[in-house]
Amino acid sequence: MGLGNDRSHHLARDADRRCGLHVLQPGAAALAAGPISPDSAPxxxxxxxxxxxxxxxxxxxxxxxxxxxxxxxxxxxxPRLRTFVWDDTFRAKTYSTLVYDESDEIALPKGAQSAAWQQRLQKSCLENKKECVNLDPGPDEVVGVRKIGEHFYILDNSLPNAFP
Structure with a gap:
């Protein structure tokens, strides 16, 4: 069901390139774009x-x-459940996973997912450990799920205490 981490990462980069997006190395975007203030009007x-x-x-x-x-x-x-690497650059102590969930149960409060959904998630994690999503983070992690499209979500896994 899941792709290998390298395959998924290449799929994301290839999809970005086909659509005209240029994937830059971390930090290169800031150099290419110049200084942009988050408070700018546009x-x-x-x-x-x-x-x-x-x-x-x-x-x-x-x-x-x-x-x-x-x-x-x-x-x-x-219902299909699938994960893809979205941003593995660990920007701002966070990495993100794109999740396709036909049941939309990933958006439910933690613990409200059905037993069938939990089984699909376990199967997905067994097939692809590197892209396994975990809604039950450790004590130093914060997990957020946001909807980006029909049945698509971005799961952000933040590790605020990872390093100073």
Whole structure:
């Protein structure tokens, strides 16, 4: 069900490139774009309208992810659950995973997911440990889930005490 971490990472980069996005090394974006203040009026207007870098990237790459899901996880009686590396650069002590969940149970409060969903998650984690999502973080972790599209979510795993 899941892709290997390297395969998923390359899928994300390839999807970005096909859509005209240039994937830069960490820090290179700041050099290429120059200084941009988070308080600048254009960025504030875009954020107010719900246009974030993640939403733009997802809009441009959504079909590539759907195509990969169709290729490797044909529909059957169970809702599909699939994960992809979204941002593994550990920016701001956070890494992000794109989650496709046909049941949308990932968005439910922790512990409200069905037993069937828990089994799908366990199966996914056994097949691909590097992209396993965990809604029960350790004491020094914070997990957030946000919807980015129909059945698509970004799971942010923050480790605020990882290092100074």
């Amino acid at each position: 960025l504030h207007l875009l954020a107010t309208a719900g246009m974030t870098p993640d939403s733009v990237r997802f809009a441009l790459t959504r079909q590539a992810y759907l195509d990969e899901i169709e290729r490797s996880d044909p529909p059957d009686e169970a």
